[in-house]
Amino acid sequence: MDDPTARRPSARAYSPDTRAALDELDELAQALHWTGGGTGPDDDGPVAAAAPTAPTAEPPVDGPAELPARYLEARIDAATRAANELGHAVERLAPGSDLVEQHLHDLTRELGRAGDELEFLSREVGFGLDAPTPVAAAWDEGTPGSGLGATAASARGPIAAPAAPPAPAPYHSFTAATYDRTVASLRSRRRRLLAWTLGLSAGISIALEGVNLLAREPAPPIWLIVLPAVWLVSVPFFFLAFVGTQRTLRSHRLETGVGS
Amino acid sequence: MIFQITAIGRNHRALAESARSVLYWTRHTARQGFVPKLWLVVEPEGYASAPATYEALRTEGARLLVVPSTYQTPLRTRGKARALEYACSIRRGEGLSDPSYWVYHQDEETCVGEDTVAGIAEFVRGPKLVGVGIIVYPIDWSGSPSHIQELTRSYDDFRVLDSMTMPGNPSAGFHGSHILARADVEDAVGWDTRGYSPAEDLTFEIRVRSRFGSVFGVLKGFAYEKGAFSLRDQLTQRRRWMHGVLFAVRRSPELPRSRRLSLAYSALSWFSALPSIAVLVASVFLHYGPILFVTGLFTGFVWVSMVTAYVEGYRLHAPYLSRRVSWARLVLLGLVGAFVDALAPWYALLTRPSTGDFIAKDHPVPAPTHRVPSGGGPFARPRLVHGATDGGPADGADADRPSPGIRAPRDH
Numbered sequence: 001m002d003d004p005t006a007r008r009p010s011a012r013a014y015s016p017d018t019r020a021a022l023d024e025l026d027e028l029a030q031a032l033h034w035t036g037g038g039t040g041p042d043d044d045g046p047v048a049a050a051a052p053t054a055p056t057a058e059p060p061v062d063g064p065a066e067l068p069a070r071y072l073e074a075r076i077d078a079a080t081r082a083a084n085e086l087g088h089a090v091e092r093l094a095p096g097s098d099l100v101e102q103h104l105h106d107l108t109r110e111l112g113r114a115g116d117e118l119e120f121l122s123r124e125v126g127f128g129l130d131a132p133t134p135v136a137a138a139w140d141e142g143t144p145g146s147g148l149g150a151t152a153a154s155a156r157g158p159i160a161a162p163a164a165p166p167a168p169a170p171y172h173s174f175t176a177a178t179y180d181r182t183v184a185s186l187r188s189r190r191r192r193l194l195a196w197t198l199g200l201s202a203g204i205s206i207a208l209e210g211v212n213l214l215a216r217e218p219a220p221p222i223w224l225i226v227l228p229a230v231w232l233v234s235v236p237f238f239f240l241a242f243v244g245t246q247r248t249l250r251s252h253r254l255e256t257g258v259g260s
Numbered sequence: 261m262i263f264q265i266t267a268i269g270r271n272h273r274a275l276a277e278s279a280r281s282v283l284y285w286t287r288h289t290a291r292q293g294f295v296p297k298l299w300l301v302v303e304p305e306g307y308a309s310a311p312a313t314y315e316a317l318r319t320e321g322a323r324l325l326v327v328p329s330t331y332q333t334p335l336r337t338r339g340k341a342r343a344l345e346y347a348c349s350i351r352r353g354e355g356l357s358d359p360s361y362w363v364y365h366q367d368e369e370t371c372v373g374e375d376t377v378a379g380i381a382e383f384v385r386g387p388k389l390v391g392v393g394i395i396v397y398p399i400d401w402s403g404s405p406s407h408i409q410e411l412t413r414s415y416d417d418f419r420v421l422d423s424m425t426m427p428g429n430p431s432a433g434f435h436g437s438h439i440l441a442r443a444d445v446e447d448a449v450g451w452d453t454r455g456y457s458p459a460e461d462l463t464f465e466i467r468v469r470s471r472f473g474s475v476f477g478v479l480k481g482f483a484y485e486k487g488a489f490s491l492r493d494q495l496t497q498r499r500r501w502m503h504g505v506l507f508a509v510r511r512s513p514e515l516p517r518s519r520r521l522s523l524a525y526s527a528l529s530w531f532s533a534l535p536s537i538a539v540l541v542a543s544v545f546l547h548y549g550p551i552l553f554v555t556g557l558f559t560g561f562v563w564v565s566m567v568t569a570y571v572e573g574y575r576l577h578a579p580y581l582s583r584r585v586s587w588a589r590l591v592l593l594g595l596v597g598a599f600v601d602a603l604a605p606w607y608a609l610l611t612r613p614s615t616g617d618f619i620a621k622d623h624p625v626p627a628p629t630h631r632v633p634s635g636g637g638p639f640a641r642p643r644l645v646h647g648a649t650d651g652g653p654a655d656g657a658d659a660d661r662p663s664p665g666i667r668a669p670r671d672h
Contacts, residue, residue, distance in 0.1 A: 103319075170399055171281035174373025174484050176289075178579050186576065193572070197564050204560030212556055217549035227539045228548050228555045233532035235558045237525070238565045240431040244422030245415070252421070252478050256378040258289070 176258035183254040190249040197242065261294040261380065262351075262361065262443070266343050267368035269306015271621040272313045274369040274486070277399075279317050281371035281484075289377040294362070294384060298322040301347045304329050325350060333452040340436075341460035344451040352447055361443035369621040370437045371399060371484040379481025383440055388477030390468055391440040392424055393417075398580035399486040406494040408590060409597030410487035411573030412566075427474045428518060429465070432505075432526040436461035438483035445472060454511075458613045459504015463512060470514040484580070486621060491600050493619045498604030502527065503613040531609075533602035570594050 248254075263282045267275055279298060286296035300314065300322050307314050307326045318324045327346045337345060351357050362384050366372070376393075383391045394417040397410040420433030439461070449467045457463050468475065488494040505527045509520055548555075574590065585593075 169277065169280065169284070171277065171284060171371045171373060171484065173580065174281070174285070174371065174375065174482070176373070176375040176378050176481075179373065179375035179482055182576060182579055186572065193568065197561070197568060201560035201564045204563060205557055206560075208556040208559055209553060212550075212552045217547050220547060220549045220551065224546060224548055225551055227542065227546070228551045230532055230535045230539050231555050231562070232558060234529040234536070235562060237431065237529040238562050240423070241416065241419040242561075242565055244420075244431060245418040248418040248422045248478070254478070254480055256375050256382065256480050258291075258374065258378040 176256045180255040180257070187249050187254065190246065194246060261292075261384070262297045262299050262356070262363045263366060263372070264299045264301060264347060264363050265366045265368060265370070266301040266340060266347065267303075267306065269300075269302030269314075269368070270309050271368050272306070272310035274621040275300070275302075276313050276317060278366055278368060278371050279322050280320070281373070282366075283321055285372050285374050285377045289374050289381075292377060292381045294381065299325060299347065301325045301327065301343050303327055303343065335452045335454045337451070337453045338456045339458070339460070341451040341453055341457045341463075344460065348447045348450055351443055357444050357447035359442055359444050362440060363443050363446055364440045365437055366483070367437040367485065369399065369486045370395075373482060373484060375481035376438075376483055377481070379479050380440055383477065383479050386477060389442045389445045389472060389475040390465075391477045391479030392421065392435050393438050393479035393481055393483060394421070394576075395435065395438050395483045395485050396577055396580065397485050397487045398577050399484055400489075401486075401577070401581050401583060402489075403583060403585040403589065403593065404487075404489070405593040405597035405600070406489065406491055407487040407597075408570070408585070408594045409494065409601055411577060411594075412569040413573070414576050415569045415573040421478050424465075424476045425474070425478060428516075428522070429469065429476075430522050432519075432523045434461055434465040437485070438479070440479055441468075445475070456613060457504070458500050458507050462504050462508050466508060466512055466515050466519070469519075470516070489620055491596070494597070494600050495604055495607055497619055498601060499608040499611065500613070502530065502605045502608035506608070507613070527605070531605045534606055537599070537602060566598075 263286070265275060265278055265282075269275060279300060282296070282298050286292065286298075298321060300317060302314070302324070304326055307324075314324055325347060327343045331342065331346055333342055333345045347363075348357075351361070351363075362380075364380055379393060380391075394414060396414045397407065401407055417433075417435075419431060420435070423429050423431040423433045436459075445468060446464075449464065449471060451457075451460055451464060453460070453463055465476075488497055505523060508515060509524050509527065512520075515523070570590065578584070
């Protein structure tokens with residue numbers, strides 16, 4: 001097994017106590033055979049586990065993922081500070097390096113998002129993040145500027161830690177709860193739609209027939225028959241659409257159930 | 261689970277938002293039961309238009325596939341089908357064309373939500389091999405005629421879902437995005453066609469049905485897209501659809517006769533829209549007399565069906581819209597949008613299919629107001645350009661600087 005500290009670029013900046021705590025966490029995670037999944041170009045691990053041919057009973061989010069998640073906050077903090085340290089170093093070594101600064105900007109932004117994600121997990125999934133973790137406690141006791149125990153004030157450098165969350169993207173509002181409410185509402189109106197469509201159609205048609213009857217128009221030339229016949233071309237399509245919509249709303253439960 | 265966004269790539273901000281919606285919701289949706297991957301399949305010119313955006317997306321977790329300009333399919337297909345076939349070839353080469361992999365297809369402006377991911381997770385546990393769902397168009401909604409016209413498409417998707425899950429797809433419905441296909445099925449059928457296929461999605465559906473039978477199912481969850489920004493773009497988009505239908509009717513040998521007839525009928529029905537309006541106008545001068553007794557029986561149903569599509573389409577969108585429109589505006593602008601839709605098939609008939617149609621999905625934003633040597637006086641208005649960068653560094657897209665001579669990577 002490779003050295004766990006090698007996976008942390010700024011491991012040298014950690015105090016011995018913190019490093020020992022993180023190493024212990026790594027060992028615990030390995031002992032529990034926990035592996036983090038994710039989306040990434042290098043994440044060519046297990047294939048989709050939920051294929052119809054081999055469905056799995058439980059999704060990966062449950063179970064042993066809880067243990068490392070308890071320390072995720074501390075890890076993200078460490079990585080953010082490492083990025084800041086790196087920013088300082090880059091400023092000294094290669095001032096004005098736009099490319100590196102851009103990458104560091106990306107890195108810090110992603111760490112900020114990871115923090116948001118963690119907050120979401122804490123709120124929605126219920127990971128136990130309320131109590132301070134040992135590592136976080138160790139950082140809180142550290143001295144500012146040492147790379148540990150740094151507060152937001154220590155994040156001065158070319159790349160500041162993201163303090164405020166970015167403005168929410170439009171897709172943040174695309175939740176299962178909203179979807180479920182929307183389709184459930186439509187499904188609940190199905191019978192009303194059926195009655196409304198048939199009733200109103202009949203009413204309009206009767207009114208038109210009445211107007212036509214009262215008009216007492218003479219028979220038109222035979223060639224004129226072709227023209228209004230054009231109106232009838234799309235009638236079967238509208239009928240299929242009406243029946244199909246009704247059938248879809250009746251026979252498919254479209255709600256995901258996730259939002260309820 | 262491969263979330264695959266296939267596009268030219270010039271609408272890079274829309275594409276980036278779609279990609280980030282995948283990254284966000286696959287990380288924030290519980291009980292997925294699959295390992296998500298994000299593939300961006302773009303053309304070299306798309307990559308060159310915004311390399312920083314694509315590199316940023318790559319570092320965020322996307323896999324970037326730039327279709328080599330020299331790439332040719334066996335049948336030398338062009339357009340989007342070529343890019344889709346390229347992705348198929350990559351999967352075949354990497355051994356991903358097996359039943360445990362699925363591909364969720366997105367256009368560059370197709371954002372996913374929590375419901376989309378949950379719907380996918382449920383679908384892949386079921387017996388069906390290809391899924392199609394409902395698309396709504398709330399992103400960058402402005403209440404323009406083209407946007408109002410899209411409302412009817414969402415409601416029409418209920419018809420599409422019914423038709424598609426029935427043997428023979430009697431009313432000919434399908435999507436090019438928000439479709440989920442098992443990788444082995446997709447890669448067995450492929451996207452390769454002889455020459456340019458203007459509606460590769462329809463061709464794909466025909467082939468899958470021909471080879472695997474009625475294996476289509478309903479995919480729960482919406483996909484979230486954006487409508488065309490202008491009437492011109494709407495017309496161009498619809499023209500492409502009609503070219504696709506005509507192409508399938510005339511040049512799809514896999515198409516059974518019954519299906520060919522239903523497809524031809526759906527085209528005819530669409531073609532009849534414009535003459536119907538003309539006949540309606542002509543009724544002011546011509547008196548159809550007793551003929552109206554026959555047509556009057558169905559008129560109410562047609563009118564109510566059309567109005568219902570707008571009203572229910574609007575209700576489907578309402579929870580996602582930040583900007584509401586009045587009913588009067590809905591009616592007036594809906595009529596304009598409907599007229600463009602009526603015009604589109606005839607426009608298609610009079611013009612040739614083009615691979616060069618570019619429909620802007622990046623919202624026009626004011627370009628930076630630089631002083632220019634001529635024509636840029638103190639009262640000059642800022643130019644509106646597609647794909648221009650915003651003023652502030654809000655995301656990676658804003659750092660894009662198309663560089664002359666920049667080379668796109670072949671495959672990351």
